[in-house]
Amino acid sequence: MCLIKLPEIRADIQLGDIQFDMRPDALERWDPGVVAADSTDKSISIYGRIGKTDDGTGITANRIGAALRVIGKQDIVVNVNSPGGDFFEGVAIYNLLREHQARVTIRVLGVAASAASVIAMAGDEILMGDSSHIMIHNAWAVAVGNRHDFTEAADRLAVFDAAMAKVYAERSGANAEEVAAMMDKETWITAEAAVANGFATGLLPSSSLSHTEASCGQQKAMAIVEAAMAKAGHTRAGRREVLKTLFSGKPSAAEAAMPRAGEEVALLQSLTNSLRV
DSSP states (O other): OOOOOOOOOOOGGGGGSEEEEOOOOHHHHHOTTTTOOOOOEEEEEEEEBOOOOOTTTBOOOHHHHHHHHHHHHEEEEEEEEEBBOOOHHHHHHHHHHHHHHHOOOEEEEEEEEEEHHHHHTTSSSHHHHHHHHEEOSOEEEEEOSHHHHHHHHHHHHHHHHHHHHHHHHHOOOOOOHHHHHHTTTTTEHHHHHHHHHTSEEEEEGGEEEOOTTTTTTHHHHHHHHHHHHHHTOOHHHHHHHHHHHHHHHHOOOHHHHHHOHHHHHHHHHHHHHHHOO
């Protein structure tokens, strides 16, 4: 059994305080209903956002680590359909998979964008489904503060970008400068191009994919709303409160005691209307 020796990504723990978020363009292409047609007790599903979410659907390193402990030192299949999310969590999951002491097969069923594309590189074998895509780009985060804060954030992200470029380059065989240029352009790579350019090792038959409608609409709607709010500068805590109200219809105790400001009501109405389009 031949296992690929993959480079470790060393992300400074200080990156953990940066608010990494999903890119809106990744969300637009993501169909949460695309899943594996088959699964076993030796498979792991990475469907949805990378990182913690209030509804518990987010994929975290703790969840993946627990699954790996249950499976033990056996070959595993990791099914991926994710628009990305928290790069810090993505790096942690990548490192867990690269350290697994048996063969890791990654199957990209829909999209492996952003942080999910990093996770996909951890496979000894990377298989692409029909119409699937890998999307690579520079780390995308929300930063708040004065010019010194922004400069510091840019410097910290540059180190992370270089580490990701090294992983993509070693997997594909391209040089780091070529990969960095692809990341700068925020490149979407089709299944066929991924195989041709070394980002993947083969294609999946269409029989490997299935589609489910269960909770797909709300899952994507929540992700789109949160991404829009992040782009508008709302904090993660504030976004979570709005999402709870918008999708559960049950305001928190604090909200019940204090009427919302007119701006927040307008924001909720605007976001709701955008979801109906």
